[in-house]
């Protein structure tokens with residue numbers, strides 16, 4: 340399966356997960372599909388049969404409400420059976436709506452309280468440096484999430500400690516729960532802020548392009564002395580037309596059986 344096919348499969352699984360439960364964080368799950376696909380397929384060192392292997396690379400999805408996207412990727416890579424996806428958020432499930440490291444094989448940190456996962460990623464990167472285990476620590480934050488004060492405290496600590504094993508993504512999809520970022524609380528100029536806080540910054544014009552994400556990650560591997568922030572301009576709801584069209588209203592959506600079928604039809608057409 341090439342990356343494009345992989346992303347289509349992930350989108351089908353995300354809509355199946357959320358459509359089966361009936362409601363969920365669809366917009367911010369769909370915006371990070373290409374980031375996850377390129378990370379897991381081209382860069383990360385992991386073993387689905389030994390999810391807690393010493394020295395593995397980590398991914399901390401600090402915007403923990405994107406659990407459905409991460410679960411789809413982990414299932415397709417063999418961390419657990421794909422049938423689990425249809426249990427999303429149901430009582431007794433191993434796949435709660437927000438990521439939980441104590442429930443799901445392959446989840447490296449429990450997240451969902453925005454801002455906290457990023458701090459954990461910084462701490463894990465420091466720990467990895469102290470252990471000299473050569474792991475890379477990846478993390479993804481939301482643009483709304485980056486309004487949290489905790490993000491900036493952790494970002495200072497990361498650059499102060501020269502954590503060049505830490506590679507972060509800002510999922511710059513322009514929207515948060517209550518509307519557009521520029522209306523609620525602008526984070527502009529985002530890249531300049533991260534540079535001023537002592538980070539390398541790589542800007543990705545289209546964060547829903549696997550090629551552009553791959554170019555950014557290739558460069559990030561060789562940058563030294565500072566942590567790296569990849570500012571990825573993504574589209575919230577990308578790849579499923581009715582979700583994308585809902586714009587700022589696609590943060591969490593009810594998905595009917597008809598919408599689920601319609602989305603699967605669309606995605607099957609894109610495959611051909």
Ligand SMILES: Cc1ncc(C[n+]2csc(CCOP(=O)(O)OP(=O)(O)O)c2C)c(N)n1
Nearest residue numbers: 367404451452453481482483484514515516
């Ligand atoms: C500390 C905290 N405050 C509020 C929330 C509720 N919440 C969940 S998602 C979200 C919006 C996040 O926006 P963004 O980071 O841009 O996420 P994305 O667009 O990627 O879905 C909010 C306010 C939370 N999970 N944690």
Ligand SMILES: [Mg+2]
Nearest residue numbers: 482483514515
């Ligand atoms: Mg956002």
